[in-house]
Amino acid sequence: xxxxxxxxxxxxxxxxxxxxxxxxxxxxxxxxxxxxxxxxxxxxxxxxxxxxxxxxxxxxxxxxxxxxxxxxxxxxxxxxxxxxxxxxxxxxxxxxxxxxxxxxxxxxxxxxxxxxxxxxxxxxxxxxxxxxxxxxxxxxxxxxxxxxxxxxxxxxxxxxxxxxxxxxxxxxxxxxxxxxxxxxxxxxxxxxxxxxxxxxxxxxxxxxxxxxxxxxxxxxxxxxxxx
Amino acid sequence: xxxxxxxxxxxxxxxxxxxxxxxxxxxxxxxxxxxxxxxxxxxxxxxxxxxxxxxxxxxxxxxxxxxxxxxxxxxxxxxxxxxxxxxxxxxxxxxxxxxxxxxxxxxxxxxxxxxxxxxxxxxxxxxxxxxxxxxxxxxxxxxxxxxxxxxxxxxxxxxxxxxxxxxxxxxxxxxxxxxxxxxxxxxxxxxxxxxxxxxxxxxxxxxxxxxxxxxxxxxxxxxxxxxxxxxxxxxxxxxxxxxxxxxxxxxxxxxxxxxxxxxxxxxxxxxxxxxxxxxxxxxxxxxxxxxxxxxxxxxxxxxxxxxxxxxxxxxxxxxxxxxxxxxxxxxxxxxxxxxxxxxxxxxxxxxxxxxxxxxxxxxxxxxxxxxxxxxxxxxxxxxxxxxxxxxxxxxxxxxxxxxxxxxxxxxxxxxxxxxxxxxxxxxxxxxxxxxxxxxxxxxxxxxxxxxxxxxxxxxxxxxxxxxxxxxxxxxxxxxxxxxxxxxxxxxxxxxxxxxxxxxxxxxxxxxxxxxxxxxxxxxxxxxxxxxxxxxxxxxxxxxxxxxxxxxxxxxxxxxxxxxxxxxxxxxxxxxxxxxxxxxxxxxxxxxxxxxxxxxxxxxxxxxxxxxxxxxxxxxxxxxxxxxxxxxxxxxxxxxxxxxxxxxxxxxxxxxxxxxxxxxxxxxxxxxxxxxxxxxxxxxxxxxxxxxxxxxxxxxxxxxxxxxxxxxxxxxxxxxxxxxxxxxxxx
Numbered sequence: 001x002x003x004x005x006x007x008x009x010x011x012x013x014x015x016x017x018x019x020x021x022x023x024x025x026x027x028x029x030x031x032x033x034x035x036x037x038x039x040x041x042x043x044x045x046x047x048x049x050x051x052x053x054x055x056x057x058x059x060x061x062x063x064x065x066x067x068x069x070x071x072x073x074x075x076x077x078x079x080x081x082x083x084x085x086x087x088x089x090x091x092x093x094x095x096x097x098x099x100x101x102x103x104x105x106x107x108x109x110x111x112x113x114x115x116x117x118x119x120x121x122x123x124x125x126x127x128x129x130x131x132x133x134x135x136x137x138x139x140x141x142x143x144x145x146x147x148x149x150x151x152x153x154x155x156x157x158x159x160x161x162x163x164x165x166x167x168x169x170x171x172x173x174x175x176x177x178x179x180x181x182x183x184x185x186x187x188x189x190x191x192x193x194x195x196x197x198x199x200x201x202x203x204x205x206x207x208x209x210x211x212x213x214x215x216x217x218x219x220x221x222x223x224x225x226x227x
Numbered sequence: 228x229x230x231x232x233x234x235x236x237x238x239x240x241x242x243x244x245x246x247x248x249x250x251x252x253x254x255x256x257x258x259x260x261x262x263x264x265x266x267x268x269x270x271x272x273x274x275x276x277x278x279x280x281x282x283x284x285x286x287x288x289x290x291x292x293x294x295x296x297x298x299x300x301x302x303x304x305x306x307x308x309x310x311x312x313x314x315x316x317x318x319x320x321x322x323x324x325x326x327x328x329x330x331x332x333x334x335x336x337x338x339x340x341x342x343x344x345x346x347x348x349x350x351x352x353x354x355x356x357x358x359x360x361x362x363x364x365x366x367x368x369x370x371x372x373x374x375x376x377x378x379x380x381x382x383x384x385x386x387x388x389x390x391x392x393x394x395x396x397x398x399x400x401x402x403x404x405x406x407x408x409x410x411x412x413x414x415x416x417x418x419x420x421x422x423x424x425x426x427x428x429x430x431x432x433x434x435x436x437x438x439x440x441x442x443x444x445x446x447x448x449x450x451x452x453x454x455x456x457x458x459x460x461x462x463x464x465x466x467x468x469x470x471x472x473x474x475x476x477x478x479x480x481x482x483x484x485x486x487x488x489x490x491x492x493x494x495x496x497x498x499x500x501x502x503x504x505x506x507x508x509x510x511x512x513x514x515x516x517x518x519x520x521x522x523x524x525x526x527x528x529x530x531x532x533x534x535x536x537x538x539x540x541x542x543x544x545x546x547x548x549x550x551x552x553x554x555x556x557x558x559x560x561x562x563x564x565x566x567x568x569x570x571x572x573x574x575x576x577x578x579x580x581x582x583x584x585x586x587x588x589x590x591x592x593x594x595x596x597x598x599x600x601x602x603x604x605x606x607x608x609x610x611x612x613x614x615x616x617x618x619x620x621x622x623x624x625x626x627x628x629x630x631x632x633x634x635x636x637x638x639x640x641x642x643x644x645x646x647x648x649x650x651x652x653x654x655x656x657x658x659x660x661x662x663x664x665x666x667x668x669x670x671x672x673x674x675x676x677x678x679x680x681x682x683x684x685x686x687x688x689x690x691x692x693x694x695x696x697x698x699x700x701x702x703x704x705x706x707x708x709x710x711x712x713x714x715x716x717x718x719x720x721x722x723x724x725x726x727x728x729x730x731x732x733x734x735x736x737x738x739x740x741x742x743x744x745x746x747x748x749x750x751x752x753x754x755x756x757x758x759x760x761x762x763x764x765x766x767x768x769x770x771x772x773x774x775x776x777x778x779x780x781x782x783x784x785x786x787x788x789x790x791x792x793x794x795x796x797x798x799x800x801x802x803x804x805x806x807x808x809x810x811x812x813x814x815x816x817x818x819x820x821x822x823x824x825x826x827x828x829x830x831x832x833x834x835x836x837x838x839x840x841x842x843x844x845x846x847x848x849x850x851x852x853x854x855x856x857x858x859x860x861x862x863x864x865x866x867x868x869x870x871x872x873x874x875x876x877x878x879x880x881x882x883x884x885x886x887x888x889x890x891x892x893x894x895x896x897x898x899x900x901x902x903x904x905x906x907x908x909x910x911x912x913x914x915x916x917x918x919x920x921x922x923x924x925x926x927x928x929x930x931x932x933x934x935x936x937x938x939x940x941x942x943x944x945x946x947x948x949x950x951x952x953x954x955x956x957x
Binding site: 009010012013015016019020034048049050052053054055108109110111112137139141201203204206207209210211 | 373376377380381382383465466467468470471557558559643644645646647648649650651652653654655666781782
């Protein structure tokens with residue numbers, strides 16, 4: 001399985017993502033934002049960080065960088081693209097996913113472990129994950145997912161929600177919403193489900209003796225089921 | 228403008244210093260030269276009041292690769308790996324402009340570390356604010372925390388530990404001390420010593436603007452009511468550019484084209500160029516027209532004194548200019564050849580084809596002023612005799628709840644949740660423990676680090692206080708299972724021109740020198756921040772110690788959370804019940820006099836080393852050092868972290884129960900062990916002459932102190948976690 005992680009100026013989780021993908025068997029390449037061509041990939045990952053310093057709007061400048069044209073073409077032709085944290089912000093700025101990411105409701109950066117409920121397992125990203133909730137990690141200032149009523153209807157009609165913030169048992173409510181996201185949404189797909197964006201960082205949860213293992217579950221499933 | 232004495236005084240120089248400049252130059256300096264002198268001779272850059280005393284600190288040891296004098300200290304951690312680290316203050320700017328002041332403090336210390344070739348792997352900070360009731364405190368705290376987070380988070384370096392204190396002595400002078408650790412290969416360490424003639428001098432990074440002019444001079448002066456006017460001396464940070472600069476520098480450092488490299492920190496281009504020339508015993512010639520400027524019409528004086536951030540100065544090998552430029556082009560950073568090394572031993576500056584400064588380097592550095600300021604010894608205060616009646620009506624559980632919710636004890640989660648503490652994927656002990664711990668990427672080794680200060684003890688008796696902080700740092704490393712290696716210090720004091728403050732400085736430094744020598748825990752880097760003073764009142768003496776230790780196998784790391792019901796709890800080290808200067812006596816009895824607890828360096832070392840032996844044999848299930856608030860506070864924190872209770876036995880001591888529970892005797896730890904290991908553990912402790920007391924066992928949901936005093940874990944958690952969140956949301 002070949003993967004590519006894009007490094008934008010200001011990306012800072014590109015190494016962590018590279019480490020995680022390789023740990024679970026991907027042949028990963030790090031790709032520079034100024035390159036034009038993507039190498040042959042089964043998965044393209046936009047990592048977390050502060051691309052272009054989050055200036056203007058998180059992800060907005062990165063969404064216009066050279067490599068993104070190839071990433072957009074790749075995604076539109078059905079290629080698998082995943083954006084985590086800042087990568088999610090870039091995907092919505094590029095118009096590949098619906099909605100926007102606003103500042104956290106408390107206006108504070110937040111770094112902590114949270115639980116997410118997996119909404120649907122009929123897709124390659126979450127197919128064989130036995131658990132209903134995963135313990136993952138968030139670290140962001142702008143993770144407050146928002147979209148219009150029309151959009152939310154479409155998202156629900158097409159079953160596009162990937163993850164909801166929840167408690168350990170999958171309870172979705174205001175107490176378990178760390179950043180104010182509409183309907184507790186932590187991650188979404190495009191309609192075809194080849195593009196996934198999410199705020200939580202699975203790559204920070206891949207070592208039991210460090211942080212917990214639910215990130216490992218995610219990556220193990222990914223390499224097994226990605227088409 | 229013709230320079231005269233008054234202009235020199237306006238630059239913060241003293242009359243006799245100005246006279247010395249004229250004598251050394253054998254002429255009157257021009258304004259640019261005067262600016263350079265004022266930047267190099269202020270307290271912040273020249274250490275003129277502290278040098279005499281700092282030279283007595285122990286700075287060598289078997290693991291020390293580089294001690295003080297470089298951008299940061301370097302220690303060996305085996306396998307060709309080394310850790311580069313330093314702590315630095317950004318106090319004055321943070322009070323004037325909390326967000327930018329704190330942010331650029333973080334940026335500055337990270338540059339000090341990566342300028343030596345290391346990738347930063349952890350940040351720590353020690354921040355001190357005024358009384359929570361003071362009108363400025365809340366906004367300053369919010370601004371500083373957001374500034375630290377804003378910069379560190381963007382850089383992608385985890386903030387793994389810290390310390391936050393409140394005390395009215397910081398009402399008008401907050402402290403922001405930032406520490407960074409970086410990882411480097413031993414054979415790829417870069418220094419600031421220039422070498423060779425006609426080597427190109429390169430400027431890289433951000434453009435130079437008019438921000439931060441005279442920042443270092445501002446930081447060398449007392450505050451008064453006009454302090455708001457100093458806002459333009461505060462630098463403005465751009466963490467995004469710094470992230471690019473980090474990656475570009477490390478990319479260039481992978482090759483072999485750098486002779487010397489120095490970041491432009493305090494006093495910007497002035498101090499960086501002069502330091503490189505001075506260390507290399509060379510001259511430097513700079514054409515200021517080549518310096519990339521952000522604003523039009525900047526003059527030589529402004530260019531030399533700007534403290535714009537995210538800039539570096541590099542002396543390159545000849546012929547490597549093009550390949551180096553390519554790297555900086557890739558990262559979209561300025562790259563300019565601005566001068567060359569010469570054999571003149573002078574700093575020679577040109578602007579519009581005219582020579583605008585011409586100063587022998589040794590005059591600026593070796594001939595800089597050095598003062599033996601007045602000081603005197605502080606007597607050990609008399610011990611306070613507490614009257615029985617004072618203690619009679621106190622209810623232990625009420626006292627405990629008050630102590631746990633004290634601003635200086637309570638949980639600081641509201642703060643560290645705003646710092647990314649997990650990026651880089653190697654954080655194995657988060658903030659809130661005794662030390663922060665990060666794994667050395669792709670190895671089994673881990674690095675522990677902690678920051679500590681105890682201004683209360685230092686004020687009561689500076690010599691004991693100085694020793695105590697080093698010991699506390701040592702204990703915090705031991706408690707997680709790390710072998711202490713070395714320390715960095717940030718010495719925050721009032722005005723050295725006042726005998727009281729200078730006395731505090733001298734004896735704190737003596738104390739910390741004594742302790743670090745005895746513990747083989749040398750000082751490898753640091754910084755001095757004087758003039759933390761508004762008008763006549765200085766802060767409490769606040770030396771901050773950053774300690775670094777090595778855990779050979781990260782799987783042997785110890786945490787403080789209680790693990791298993793029925794396990795046995797031991798206190799290592801002797802409990803005598805010292806209440807003077809304790810949190811209990813200050814906050815509950817309102818007694819602020821008396822001596823701080825005594826430091827016994829032999830016991831400190833012996834207890835610590837023996838605990839490491841026990842950890843090595845995997846006999847310790849959890850551990851926590853006993854400090855502020857005594858045994859019961861330490862134990863409560865272990866309960867809170869582990870969500871477990873504890874049942875205490877009746878102590879075999881004759882001392883009062885409050886002395887026993889809240890006394891702050893030093894050199895102590897609480898450890899949790901399994902019953903089956905009790906015999907082998909006590910044998911080891913006895914063989915090593917370590918005093919221990921079996922104080923109780925781990926239980927389920929309650930902390931049971933005696934028949935009358937019980938608290939549920941939920942109540943402990945509530946006492947500990949609510950104060951700061953409530954305070955900040957009001």
